[in-house]
Structure formats: structure tokens, C-alpha cells
Amino acid sequence: MHLTFTTLAANQTHYFLALCLELEKQGYSTSIISFHEESNKLIADAGIKVFNVFEIYRIEKEKNLNIENEFSALLSKYQIECPNILLSHEKVTFLIKDSIQLKEKFVLYFKALEKFFNELKQTHQNNVVLFQELGGFASIVSSFYVARGMGYDNIYFEPSFFKGRMFFVKNTFESYKVQENFSLPIEPNVLAYLENARANKTIVIPKKDASHYQHPIRKIVNTHNIKRLFQKLFSKYLSNQKEEFNYIGSFVYRHIRMLTNRFLFIKYYQPIPSEKFVYYPFHVPMDVALTVRAPLFVDQYYLIDYISRNIPNGYSLAIKEHPAMIGVVEYKRIKDLLSRNDNIVFLNPDINNHEVMTRMDLLLTVNSKTGAESLMQGRKVICLGDAFYNKSKSVRFVDNIDNLYKHINTALKNNAPNIDDINVFFNSTYSQTHIGELYYCSKENIAQSSLSISQYVKANYGK
Structure with a gap:
């Protein structure tokens, strides 16, 4: 072979x-x-x-x-x-x-x-x-x-x-x-993993992505990144060597924009709402999870605007940048959203995601891993897109957002998912990886x- x-x-x-x-x-x-x-x-x-x-x-x-x-x-x-x-x-x-x-x-x-x-x-x-x-x-x-x-x-x-x-x-x-297997014995190490994650409010970050979870300043003033930039410039313009990630200009532009937006957004950042709220965490805009698996939702600003118009009276919609891409969202689009929707709360990205999840009434996501993390915490989850957890009986999967208002209201009225069912799902996940x-x-x-x-x-x- x-x-x-x-x-x-x-x-x-x-x-x-x-x-x-x-x-x-x-x-x-x-x-x-x-x-x-x-x-x-x-x-x-x-x-x-x-x-x-x-x-x-x-x-x-x-x-x-x-x-x-x-x-x-x-x-x-x-x-x-x-x-x-x-x-x-x-x-x-x-x-x-x-x-x-x-x-x-x-x-x-x-x-x-x-x-x-x-x-x-x-x-x-x-x-x-x-x-x-x-x-x-x-x-x-x-x-x-x-x-x-x-x-x-x-x-x-x-x-x-x-x-x-x-x-x-x-x-x-x-x-x-x-595929959930309710006859499969729960692995003790799976239960220990889940209990530890719940207690410590930790998020799952693959080692390959760890460097992305930094302040935009640290991404620019970073010895490794500066070294790689000069290596790429040398390879492209002096050695004439090609590579897939050869768009150096867009890479530099994105990081400068991220740093600029991080400071521009300071005046818009807010704490976690004290009243009832639905939570939508931003996806990485250039992630294959959106561009290929859920192309309908590539324009997250439109989706957020639509969600804000479909949440019940008395609720606000909390949105938060992806911790690996703080500042990558578009300043003008965020400013426009906030100016037109007074029920949208733009959360400070330094707030721990698990802190938001423990206080929210409902998570609404396309296919983010935050959906799985919220489910792990026993929270209510609506999934709109293609995700590894959207077949779980503990998740409300919505494949047509025309009736989103009804789905949100029903989810808010229903009981939280059963912890035993949640453990079965994650035990099944573990066994299939x-x-x-x-x-x-x-x-x-x-x-x-x-x-x-x-x-x-x-x-x-x-x-």
C-alpha cells in the first residue's frame, strides 16, 4: 500500500x-x-x-x-x-x-x-x-x-x-x-476529561493553532513570524521558489488590520449582559468550515443582523470575536450592526468563552467548536450548519433559517439537554476519533x- x-x-x-x-x-x-x-x-x-x-x-x-x-x-x-x-x-x-x-x-x-x-x-x-x-x-x-x-x-x-x-x-x-452509541460503556478517561474541562473552563486548542491565540501585537512583534516573513520574501523574490501561501501582501495587510481594529473596537467592547441573552460566537471568516461546508453563512454580519431580528423581546444578542482572530472582523460592518441594532452586545474578546457560555440562555452557531463546548457544559445549542455534533439528540439542528424565530423560542422554552445523553455523545465522539x-x-x-x-x-x- x-x-x-x-x-x-x-x-x-x-x-x-x-x-x-x-x-x-x-x-x-x-x-x-x-x-x-x-x-x-x-x-x-x-x-x-x-x-x-x-x-x-x-x-x-x-x-x-x-x-x-x-x-x-x-x-x-x-x-x-x-x-x-x-x-x-x-x-x-x-x-x-x-x-x-x-x-x-x-x-x-x-x-x-x-x-x-x-x-x-x-x-x-x-x-x-x-x-x-x-x-x-x-x-x-x-x-x-x-x-x-x-x-x-x-x-x-x-x-x-x-x-x-x-x-x-x-x-x-x-x-x-x-453516531451516538447508547450501548457503548462510558470510558472513565472520557468522563474525567469532560469533568476537568467543565471545572477548569478550558477550550480545546490544537497545538498547530496555539500561536493564533495571541494579542495582535504579539503576532506582529514576534521573532518567529518576523523570521518567517523574511524567509518567505527571500524564497519568493530572490530564490524564485513558489508555495501555496505565497500571498505575502494579504498576510501582512490582515495582521495590520487586526491590530488596528483591536484598538478601534475598544470603545465598542462591552461586558457580559446581566439580562437574558442569546450568544453567537464569530467563526474564523476564512475557515473552510464556512467557505466550503457552510457557504450560506460566509457573510456572518448578515446572519448576526438576521438573528438579532429573530430573538424574543427581552433578550439581547451577544457576539464575540474568535479568540484566534481578534481584530479580523470588519470594523465598518461591526459599527453598522451596532448602530442599527441596540439589542446586539459586542463582547470584550478577553472574556473567557466558558464564562459567557455559563451565563447565556442559548448558543446559536453555524458549526463552531463552541457549539460542542457549550453542549459539554449542558447548555442549549442551535446549530445551523454542517458540524460533527449536529446529529446529536442533545442539539437542535436547523437546516432552514426561514423559521429561525420559532426554533429560538422553542429552544428557550425547552429544558436543557440531559447530562447522561451529553456524556454518551462525547463518549461516542472519542471512540470514533x-x-x-x-x-x-x-x-x-x-x-x-x-x-x-x-x-x-x-x-x-x-x-
């Missing part, structure tokens, strides 16, 4: 390379599809096969292809029904307005990936599986479609609710749907992650 991985950045390369070396010891053959040219020598020197996407990218780009025709052809070939959803993630993330630029990127990626997967097919026949982190970037999406077009399975790694464990999501962009932490390269984590992959492959492919 041949296992191939995609890498988009240096931290991903170190992790997937370590996995490959460990899996090779276990008898698997491995390779890495690289969207990060700076990593290629490191991978090759370690003895792992590396496919350089940008080598073919450059060759195909020189052919002056008719991009519109080529893009239409690949949509037909791979039966992609809604191409603008594919483009939307990078438009939001990298602030790109030019659709032709993105279509060209997809076309060239597809051509490179078709060559690589054809090569894998000649060598390994049908015994190939693609593993990659869930994402909406052109690299990830293109790899998914080409692998599926060749008949290969695509397994997405996605951090789960439990720290140090992952979902393996097979052949879909949709979230893993946890796999040990491993993305992009954490300790020997123990690499050994555990590679074992999880090996066990999954053996269980699903018998090899």
Missing part, C-alpha cells in the same frame, strides 16, 4: 516527512506532493519521493492555455457542479478578486496532479491512499478531486474535540458525523499518529 501526503508549508513538511519515515519502517511506501518548493530538498534528502507541483505548473503556464476552456473542461471531467464554491475560499483568505487568476491556478494544479497520480498508478496500481489536512485551498481541493478521479480514497485529517485526537474524514468535504496531533513532531506523537494511520489502513484496506 502506498500512502501519499500533501504539504503546503514548512511545519507540515516536517510532520509529514516524519510520518513517512515512520510508516516506511512499518512496510508502507510513501511520497509527498509538495506545494512548498522550499521543502523539496529536505524531503528528497531524507529518501522520500517528492512530487514538485510547481515544476509542472511552470511548464504548463508557458503554454498560454485558454484558461476558461481548460477550467470548463476540468469541471466537466470531474463533475464539479459549483465551481464558485471552490474559488471562494481563496478569495476570502487571500483577498483575491480576480477569478481568472484562481481558475488558472486550479487548471495548472490539476494538470500537475494528474501527471503525479498517473505515475503512482503505474507503480502502485490501485493501492494508493491520499492523506491531507482538511482545507479549502486550491492545492487541497485539486488533490482531492484528482485522487477521487483516479479512484483513490482521500482521507482528511481534522482535529477533533478531544485534544490529541483527530477525525479521519473519508472522501468528502463534509464534517464527520458522530484517532490518536494524533497535527504538525506536532515529538517522537511520541509521530509514533502515535503513524500507528493510527496504519491501523486505519489495515482496517479499511486490509494491508
